Amino acid sequence: MNAVGSDLASVEERIGYRFRDRSILELALSHISAVKGEAPRLRSYQRMEFLGDHVLGSVVSHMLYLAFPEGEEGELSRRLAELVREEACAEVAQDMDLGPFIRLGPGESQSGAHKRRAILADVAEGVVAAVFLDGGYEAAHQVVERFWRPRLETPRRPLRDAKTVLQEWAQARGLPPPSYREVTRSGPDHAPRFTVAVDLPGLASEQADGASKQNAQKAAAAAFLVREGVWKKDES
Known part of the structure; x- marks a missing residue:
């Protein structure tokens, strides 16, 4: 050969x-x-x-x-x-x-x-x-x-948006949809930084930062999921 x-x-x-x-x-x-x-x-x-x-x-x-x-x-x-x-x-x-x-x-x-x-x-x-x-x-x-x-x-990365996963998790437990609130906004107008908290009744809030409100909301939802054991830390 x-x-x-x-x-x-x-x-x-x-x-x-x-x-x-x-x-x-x-x-x-x-x-x-x-x-x-x-x-x-x-x-x-x-x-x-x-x-x-x-x-x-x-x-x-x-x-x-x-x-x-x-x-x-x-x-x-x-x-x-x-x-x-x-x-x-x-x-x-x-x-x-x-x-x-x-x-x-x-x-x-x-x-x-x-x-x-x-x-x-x-x-x-x-x-x-x-x-x-x-x-x-x-x-x-x-x-x-x-x-x-x-x-x-065994996916290498999260396949669903953290906000969607958190909403489904809350719904499965008979809870209302998560609510998001802006905690602080810092930085110049051309490069703002947002801190957002996510709230669910009867559970502690979770906060996270982001360059936009949407990113901060996703980060807060991901942090909430990690804290509750739904996601592993390396999935967030």
Whole structure:
């Protein structure tokens, strides 16, 4: 087996899918800097990344629809955006250990382009597209399920606005909606600073600062949720 074939076999092992046509996988790993001759954009992963973005969105949307039967459209959209954003795709590429196998031109290779978040994210989407083209939707679904499921089950960031979560929390306990009041305003007119308190009957108020009233309200709601044990501190 030649070096390229050996590399592609390693990628297959990492992603858990064996290609019938490895040239599709090779294309998904080819940065434009590595392509010589005519129409380099057509012979790099750029078209694959376009397709993979949409296949990934479709598969993750399906996963979310099944995983959160009570989730409304807004919540599902926020979860989808979190799972398919550049940072998440780059992390998946790292989990797949794709960096060493990206085909780069000499200059890009020397500059460490295989570690760049944007390139890693593009390659992850390209690999999803390659699996889809080679094995169909079900094969792509299995790969996405394997690498995106842990992120679906354990989001890295809060997926809902703190004010919305606090309102739902209060409603579940038979309380009226939280009320917000401006405590202080400081700083010059061009850069004001607001301190806002959030109140719920029978519970201590919580205060927070922000560059706008809206930001201060969100921060106060987040602080309230952390204090009550609804959110962890690193989620606020």
